[in-house]
Amino acid sequence: MNMLPGGCIPPQEVSVPRLSILDLSKEQLQHLLREWGEPAYRARQVWHGLYCQLAGTPEALSNLPKALCTRLSQEILWDPLTPLTTLRSRDGQTYKLLFALPDGAQVEAVLMHYARRHTVCLSTQAGCAIGCPFCATGQGGFQRNLSAGEIVAQVLYFARQVAAQGERITNVVLMGMGEPLANYEATWTAIRRLNDPEGFNLGARAMTLSTVGLVPGIRRMAHESEQVNLAVSLHAANDALRDQLVPINRRFPLAQVLEACRYYVAQTHRRVSFEYALMADVNDRDEDAHQLAELLGGLLAHVNLIPLNPTPGSLFRPSPRARVQAFQRILQQHHISCTVRLRRGLDIQAGCGQLRLHQREGKKPLLSGND
Numbered sequence: 001m002n003m004l005p006g007g008c009i010p011p012q013e014v015s016v017p018r019l020s021i022l023d024l025s026k027e028q029l030q031h032l033l034r035e036w037g038e039p040a041y042r043a044r045q046v047w048h049g050l051y052c053q054l055a056g057t058p059e060a061l062s063n064l065p066k067a068l069c070t071r072l073s074q075e076i077l078w079d080p081l082t083p084l085t086t087l088r089s090r091d092g093q094t095y096k097l098l099f100a101l102p103d104g105a106q107v108e109a110v111l112m113h114y115a116r117r118h119t120v121c122l123s124t125q126a127g128c129a130i131g132c133p134f135c136a137t138g139q140g141g142f143q144r145n146l147s148a149g150e151i152v153a154q155v156l157y158f159a160r161q162v163a164a165q166g167e168r169i170t171n172v173v174l175m176g177m178g179e180p181l182a183n184y185e186a187t188w189t190a191i192r193r194l195n196d197p198e199g200f201n202l203g204a205r206a207m208t209l210s211t212v213g214l215v216p217g218i219r220r221m222a223h224e225s226e227q228v229n230l231a232v233s234l235h236a237a238n239d240a241l242r243d244q245l246v247p248i249n250r251r252f253p254l255a256q257v258l259e260a261c262r263y264y265v266a267q268t269h270r271r272v273s274f275e276y277a278l279m280a281d282v283n284d285r286d287e288d289a290h291q292l293a294e295l296l297g298g299l300l301a302h303v304n305l306i307p308l309n310p311t312p313g314s315l316f317r318p319s320p321r322a323r324v325q326a327f328q329r330i331l332q333q334h335h336i337s338c339t340v341r342l343r344r345g346l347d348i349q350a351g352c353g354q355l356r357l358h359q360r361e362g363k364k365p366l367l368s369g370n371d
């Protein structure tokens with residue numbers, strides 16, 4: 001090490017992470033601006049600017065004094081996301097973004113346009129520790145939990161885009177990278193932030209949290225006051241297969257997951273959705289459908305059958321259409337409510353984690369917004 005005379009270590013440039021404004025609660029923002037000598041109403045103006053006007057920078061808020069805008073720009077991180085790659089599906093209805101976070105971690109989020117809805121699928125972790133073998137995120141490993149502000153920022157990014165067309169984000173699904181219940185505090189802070197009537201004001205019922213079945217988290221969710229929809233990714237109807245497809249099953253086997261779901265329904269009187277990714281010759285036999293029906297019998301439940309969104313190079317393939325239909329028929333014969341979900345953005349690696357994996361391997365995206 002290079003020492004100065006007298007044994008001192010020379011000063012080095014240390015990069016101190018800037019405070020992210022989206023990680024502040026309303027009270028914390030009030031406190032900060034009060035410390036800066038601003039009047040009390042400034043916090044309301046900034047909050048409104050962030051979550052209602054969807055300002056992408058402090059300068060976009062014309063009602064703030066210039067000196068405050070400058071200070072906010074210099075001292076506070078306004079948006080933690082840097083878009084790296086934008087992909088647009090050929091039909092123009094699905095957009096996928098790969099973002100860099102301030103520490104270099106990468107996350108994906110997807111915007112899906114439907115007839116009367118604009119849905120954001122967001123990530124709650126950079127990577128995922130669950131390690132499902134059919135999922136690109138699971139294969140890419142776990143980096144870290146996202147903060148509440150980093151989760152909310154994904155919605156705000158797309159909200160600014162649809163606002164330019166005079167529209168609003170109507171739905172949010174927490175089904176991107178990561179397991180939301182493994183990052184419980186940040187995830188629920190983000191949900192409450194999005195739900196805030198003085199802010200983004202998205203109804204709790206317009207949000208769906210998807211989990212692979214972290215039992216303590218499901219039980220805890222049953223007592224949250226926000227009526228967010230619960231989706232549980234099953235992908236197999238017996239423990240032997242689920243141990244392989246969703247490795248957390250070894251810790252929380254199906255019986256415990258279903259018991260937690262029954263508890264959730266009893267507490268909330270709300271239906272649980274079960275996601276089942278249909279994989280050819282893996283979990284799509286008639287026998288699997290009968291087992292699934294037996295497992296869910298008597299529960300207030302709905303099944304979403306999703307032909308797998310294939311990861312390039314993976315051995316797992318989507319079930320053919322005829323098999324999907326046969327599987328659905330069996331569930332219907334057992335009076336299990338179910339739908340086959342549309343797969344979106346197949347041409348843009350919209351499956352969870354595929355874009356990040358692609359980027360890491362140094363490959364060019366298949367299709368980009370600039371094409």
Ligand code: SF4
Pocket residue numbers: 128129130131132135136137138139176177178179212352
């Ligand atoms: S499917 Fe979900 S839980 Fe499984 S590895 Fe992928 S992101 Fe994680």
